[in-house]
Amino acid sequence: MSLLRRPRWWAVLLTVAGVLLFLRLGEWQLHRADEKEALLRRYAAAAQQPVREFAAVAATPPADAFPRVHLRGEYLPGREYLLDNPKHDQRGGVEVYAPFRPQGKDELLLVDLGFLPGNGTDQAPQLPPLPNGAVELSGFYQPPPGVGFEMGGDALAQQQAWPKTTIYLDLGQVAQDLRATVYPRVLALETEPASIYVREHTPDFSAMPPARHRAYAFQWFTFAVVAVVMFLFLHRKRKAKQGDLR
Template sequence: MTRWRRPAWWSVLLTVAAVALFVRLGVWQLDRAAYKDSLVRRYAAAASAPPVPFGQVAAAPPADAFPRVAVHGSWLADRIYLLDNPHHDARGGVEVYAPLALPGDPRLLLVDLGFLPGPGKDMPPLPAGEVDLHGLYLPPPGVGLELGGDALASQSRWPKTSIYLDLGQVAKDLGRPLYPRILALDADPSAIYQREHAFDFSSMPPARHRAYAFQWFSFAVAVVAIFLVLHRKRRPRRTDNR
């Protein structure tokens, strides 16, 4: 028969504190997963929404929203940037970006033209003159770990290549300020570029948050199990003396 030893007050306190902490961390991870699920839904809804004039959201885009905008301007066609980072390794190619000048505006809008297989040397020339564009006004891709400093400043030939996209460095390289977000162009079957602008969670998609939540809840269960094991004792077995 199993009996329980009376636990010390400090062991009860530590156990309760540890369980409360692990449960709280698990709930927090579930909340983060739900938040990112809502971002995915809003992102999907924005892709089919009617465009709004770019000027309405240009300088101060709504937080956690991805407006689809219409914008008018002309390309700086000789200033192309190629993003070549691990996200593209599986397909072997680059994401192509070009600045757009808006009439009477000193700021430039960096436009994501889409993914281009290969090293990016077979890009068609951008059209001259003014163009009308539609797309999602999105935060720039995550910078991550910047190894080696500003890669753009050390390059003298165009297009310029980098493994991350830093709008501050691009603005410095162009000598003009940039808008705080980029324009991800709508899909176009006739374009050479592949435009699949899935929402980028970097290394923390919703599923990973749920996995971490399960891990924290498991720790809470383990703490309780350890507490019970350490505070049980067995009665000695009776022996018959004959």
């Protein structure tokens, strides 16, 4: 004897669709947690790797690593880019990028000089001068910060004065702005105690750490279980009362 009433087709369809959706969202949250943990492991491993020559990885960097590199060349003076609203935004300030021409190359490399804290006003912080002439750099050859949702078109092309400010960093737009070919990654300089810049290049997942993704996954899986339980509860057979047996 069945304990359930025969459900309507649309009730079955809605329940199945809801359960599948909740399961898919839960799996996506678990996938994002795994991605972020793998990224943090790659950053941690990069700091332990030996320094390589930039030319060996410049055009075709490894997809799953952020190599430490060394190179020599010259900065392009007066062409800095200020990334507003970076990961240090709670302290005010900007992440500063400067184009750099490696020795013997025509392509330009965008160098992440680091985070420059705010000065307590709405004005951009005063940038220290870049070194003149040939210099040697070492750092991590890593992907640029994510572009995110672009609003208002190419902000760099709309500005005439330097340094130029942007809320996202698109290397394609930087290349158009500089009228030059730009390498596919940026060089994040290693920490220097004497530098005015704050250099913290590990991804900041404080707003959504891997553990929070897993917590959200648990919630979605719980919704899937609740949907099944509600379906069974609403379609259970009720015992007939004595007054109904006439």
